Amino acid sequence: MNTRKTTPQAFLKTLSILHLALLAGPLLAAIFFYLNTEVNINGASNEIFIYVFPVIGLAGIFASKFLYQQFLKPLKQHELLQTKLAGLQTASLIQYAVVEGPALLNIVWFGQTGNLLYLTIGAVLLIYLFILRPTKTKVETDLELKGAHKRQFDKLDESLP
Incomplete structure (x- = not known):
């Protein structure tokens, strides 16, 4: 049994590292594929994936936002x-993964086709994923921390009860 108590600062640091790790995979793939792929500006217009992958990207954005809100409601x-923060961490990881998947899919498909449309979609998704980074203010706002919980969370170096 783990008796070690969590501090708000440790929670934010852990969530930030997880966020960065999920952001780094597609980012490194994009750089690798961009440097090693012959760029094709005029993609085949009859290719069905030109329509499917942008829709998957948009679906990832909307699904991530929806799922995140659904996980936060009961919290x-x-x-x-501490229970709220653990639930927020789970909700955040799901949100990040639902955005990371379509980003990685578009970037890998860029590597296969060389079509810049897929790299652009992947880059937009990575920018959105970067915007989702965890901050103290975002945690307070998303969990609607007030009163005693807000005071506990403001004491970054003190263990949570």
Whole structure:
């Protein structure tokens, strides 16, 4: 049994590292494929993936936002801040993964075809994923921390009860 208590600062650091790790995979793939792929500006217009992959990218953005909100709803009523933070971490990881998947898919497909459209979609998804990075303010806002929970979370170096 783990008796070590979590601090808000440790929570933010852990979530930031997880976020960065999920961001790094597609980013490194994009750089690798861009440097090693012959770029094709005029992609085949009859290729069905020109329509499918942008839709998958948009679906990833909307699905990530929807799932994140669905995971957060029940957390707001919990009495323990530590439970709220654990749930937020799960919701955030799911949100990041749902955006990372379509980004990686588009980037890999760029590597296969050389069509810049797929790299552009992947880059937009990576920018969106970067914007989702965890911050103290975002955690407070998303969990609607007030009163005692906000004061606990503001004490970054103190263990949570």
